[in-house]
Amino acid sequence: MRKYVGLLLTLVFVLILTACGGNNTGGSSNKEQVTVKLGIFKNVTHAAGYIALEKEFLQKQLGEHVKIDVQAFDNGSDFSTAIATGQIDLGYVGPGPSTNQYLKSSNFRVISGADNGGAVLVAGKDSGVSTVKDLVGKTIAIPTKGSTNEISLRLLLEQEGVKVTTDTSGAQIVARAPSDTLVALRQNEIHATLIPEPWGTQIEQEGIGKVIVPWDQIPPNNGDYPLVILVASDKFIKEHRDLAKGAVKANLEAIEFIGANPDESYKLINKRLSELSGKGLDIELIKAALSHMRLTSDVSQEAIEEMAKVSIAAGYIKDVTAESLDLSKFLDLSLLEEVKSGK
Structure with missing residues (x-):
């Protein structure tokens, strides 16, 4: 009888370990594996994104269960088409082409700034x-x-x-x-x-x-206008709000890192640029370039609206007038506000 009781207790103990994850594998191993498709340009103005990748801020914020698939773009039109059609989940782009695309598809949002000017x-x-x-x-x-x-x-x-x-x-x-x-x-x-x-x-x-x-x-x-913004698709925000928030955190960490560690940043930016474009730059050139821009998570809706009105006048945005323009839903800075408030 004691033999059967011992076996029963052992079986119960094993089941408890299994339910708790067991073997010290950590909670992330039990999470569903996710691939996040990130778009970025082959340009120094996307420095915050480069550092978020190189310092693994993004990987740490998203978690070990997430694979980051980086896709490089040469221009905002291709990027904007990609995010509108689900080819990428989020990434860094300029407000001009992304606003044009948003007014057609309305299925992605600005979640943070990255760079003003440049x-x-x-x-x-x-x-x-x-x-x-x-x-x-x-x-x-x-x-x-x-x-x-x-x-x-x-x-x-x-x-x-x-x-x-x-x-x-x-x-x-x-x-x-x-x-x-x-x-x-x-x-x-x-x-x-x-x-x-x-x-x-x-x-x-x-x-x-x-x-x-x-x-x-x-x-x-x-x-002092948005030149590079961080955007995410509505689908991604809805299904993975925690990951979108992690991307915002990583972006902020990268901006702060560049400000505190400029010399190391120049080298890391050049490394990522070389990987994306096949050609690096002189470090002094990167240093000069970064001095001609302001890395920030801030986003001015007024500036984006002003630029959109120029696109309307130029004929890039059709079926929308300057008077009827409404970009209030294009910017969703709730995640950025949560991160800044420590939530």
Whole structure:
């Protein structure tokens, strides 16, 4: 009888261990494995995302049961299409193209800021351009049509009374990838470019051109406007709110780390940039670029709305008027507020 009682107690003990996880494997091993698809650009302005990945802030916040699938993008239009169609769950993008896409699909949200400013207006060495007013009859390049950089350029031209046209009566805007822009400036095929860092600094250092409007004079708000934001799909927020909140925490940690550890950050940013683009940068170039932007989790809805109205006027946003524009649901900063309040 004692033998059977002993066996019964042993069986009960084993069942209890199994129910509690047993073998010290930790709670995360019992969680369902999840793959989070993160989109990011091959650009230094996405520094917060790079550090969140390199320092594993994001992995630690999401948990061991989460696999992070990083997908690199060259422009905001492709990124915005990807998040709207479920190809990625969240990531870093500019407000220009993402706002355009949101007004079509309304299925993703801004959950945090990442970077304010970081773009400059550069004129070619032999362009004859030294001020914005000199751009009449000239051709200016932006990375992609409808980008945040184009919106800033249109605002800048409007401020100086320069019209956007397709002839020599005003300034003409063309799209060129940043690397192609360097060649086009050197060959005098274009006369200027409004371009994100570190490209502006690189153009100046190589003697191809000169910055004529620095980052802290670029509209709106003299450079203090969202250039990079963190967005997440509605589906991801609904099904994995805890993971979306973890991404916001990791983004904040990364911003704070860069501020406290700049020298280490430059190297880590370059490492991730090399992995994404296949080519790194001189550390001094990265240092200069980061000094021309403000990394922050803050997001100005007013600035995003102002830029959206420029897109409406330019024809990138259709079936919406400036008067009917409503972006109140595009920004969902509840997770950011929870993180900042320690909830």
